[in-house]
Structure formats: C-alpha cells, structure tokens
Amino acid sequence: MRYLSFDLEATGLDRNDYIIEFGMIPFDTETRTLEETLARNFYVKCPSFETLKPQLAQWVIEHNEGLIKKAHLDGIDHPTFQKKIEEYLKSPDVQDYFQPAPSKKITLFGKSVNSIDIPFLNRDLGWGFMKENFDHRVLDLTSTALTLIDLNLLPDECASGSDLMKYLGLGEVEHTALADAKNTAIMYLKLIEIFFNNHRE
Numbered sequence: 001m002r003y004l005s006f007d008l009e010a011t012g013l014d015r016n017d018y019i020i021e022f023g024m025i026p027f028d029t030e031t032r033t034l035e036e037t038l039a040r041n042f043y044v045k046c047p048s049f050e051t052l053k054p055q056l057a058q059w060v061i062e063h064n065e066g067l068i069k070k071a072h073l074d075g076i077d078h079p080t081f082q083k084k085i086e087e088y089l090k091s092p093d094v095q096d097y098f099q100p101a102p103s104k105k106i107t108l109f110g111k112s113v114n115s116i117d118i119p120f121l122n123r124d125l126g127w128g129f130m131k132e133n134f135d136h137r138v139l140d141l142t143s144t145a146l147t148l149i150d151l152n153l154l155p156d157e158c159a160s161g162s163d164l165m166k167y168l169g170l171g172e173v174e175h176t177a178l179a180d181a182k183n184t185a186i187m188y189l190k191l192i193e194i195f196f197n198n199h200r201e
Contacts, residue, residue, distance in 0.1 A: 002028050002098055003109035003139055005185035007177045008117055009067060011046060012057055018046040019120050020064075020071035022081070023178030024088075026097055027109075027185040029192060034185055035097060040088055041178040044124075045075035063175060082125050089133050105135040111161050111184050112142045141184050144191055153198055154191075 009021040025039040046052070049068045053061060060068075076084065088094055089106065098106050110117055118138065122130050145164055148154040158164040162173050168190045170183055 001030070001107070002026060003185075004098075004106050004134075005034075005109045005181045005188075006113075006117070007110055007180040007184060008120060009064065009175065009177050010116065010120060011052055011064070011068060012055075012060055013116055015119075015123075017120075018052075018071075019044045019124055020046050020068055020075065021177040023176070023181040025178065025181050025185065026094070027189070029189065032189050032192075034182060038094060038097060039178060039182070040084075042081060042084060043071045043075040044081050045077050046071045048072050067176075078124050082129060085125065086129075086133070105133065107135045107137060107139060109139040109185065109188065110141065110181070113138055113140055139188075141188050141191075144188060148191060148195065153194055 004024055004026050006022065006024040008019050008023075010019050011017045021041070021043050023039070023041040026035040027033065028035070046068060049065055049072065052068065108118075118130075141164075142159075142161065145154060145158050149156055149158060154164075155167070158167050164187060165171065165173055165183065168187055170186065174180060174183070
C-alpha cells in the first residue's frame with residue numbers, strides 16, 4: 001500500500017488554535033521506501049507571536065516562538081494553502097505514484113491524527129475538500145503501536161510517540177512538520193518489520 005504521511009504544527013491543541021506548518025511525504029509499504037521527491041512543506045500564516053502569546057501554553061512559548069514568527073511573516077493564507085494542496089494532489093507525479101489506489105483516493109497516515117490533525121484540516125481546508133480528495137479511512141501510527149503492545153511485540157511505554165521513537169532508534173521528536181511526517185512513516189515501516197520478524201519465528 002501507498003500512503004501520504006503528514007504532520008502539522010500548531011499554536012496549541014485547542015479548537016481555535018492555528019496551523020502554522022504542514023509537511024507531507026508519500027511512502028510505500030511494499031518497497032519500504034519514502035518518496036523524497038514528492039515531499040512538501042508549507043508555513044501557514046497566523047497572527048503575530050506577540051498577539052498570540054497571552055493564550056499560548058508555556059511549552060509552545062518555549063519551543064515554538066521561532067516557528068510562529070516564521071509562519072506569521074512567511075506563511076501562506078488559507079486559500080493559498082488549499083490551492084497548493086490541490087495542485088500537489090492533481091500533479092502528474094503524485095497521480096502516477098498513487099494510482100491505482102484501492103479506493104481511488106489517497107489514504108492519509110500520521111500519528112494520533114483523529115484528535116487534532118484531521119479536525120484542523122477539516123476546519124481550514126473544508127470538509128468537502130477533504131472528502132473529495134482523501135479516503136475516509138486513515139492509517140494511524142498510534143493505533144498500530146497499541147495493537148503491537150497488545151500482542152506483546154512492543155513494551156508498554158511505546159504507547160508514547162516520543163518513547164516509541166527512542167525505542168526504534170530514531171532519537172528525539174523534532175517537532176517540525178516535514179521531519180515528523182518522515183519519521184512517523186519510518187516508524188511505521190519499522191513496526192511492520194517487527195511484526196514480520198516475529199511472525200517468521
């Protein structure tokens with residue numbers, strides 16, 4: 001199967017917070033490869049850091065000040081963001097990579113995507129846009145990890161994304177959209193290896 005791994009960075013986790021960065025990269029579970037030539041990253045415009053600061057969580061203030069400032073200065077507005085995603089999805093290279101998809105739509109992949117990422121995209125890109133361009137099913141790294149924990153193929157601490165990343169030898173979470181999209185895909189491919197290796201035994 002081929003999936004579109006994506007990640008976004010935001011000003012927080014509440015419903016009124018802003019997407020400030022979006023990254024995506026396709027990957028193939030049969031060849032176990034990421035398609036680097038089709039990787040993309042966008043900064044999405046938001047209010048200034050000074051305007052947002054009173055409502056930001058302390059972690060965001062300490063870790064994402066630079067990212068928020070970059071998004072405010074260099075980010076694209078929501079109509080442009082939607083247009084760039086649409087152009088990407090309809091480009092010949094992307095169409096060729098994902099065809100023939102089993103559902104004829106691209107399946108999104110990420111980590112805990114139903115809690116924040118998908119709701120934010122539905123809000124900012126529009127429910128109709130999401131329904132038209134992406135399959136209604138998604139693949140989630142967190143759910144896969146929990147399944148392998150239940151099968152006793154991973155330790156319990158791997159329920160945490162950062163601990164899973166360390167367990168798989170990938171270091172610390174970078175908290176930038178494209179890097180996290182890539183690492184999430186790599187982690188999934190490593191989990192497939194763990195399952196197959198155990199199954200062979």
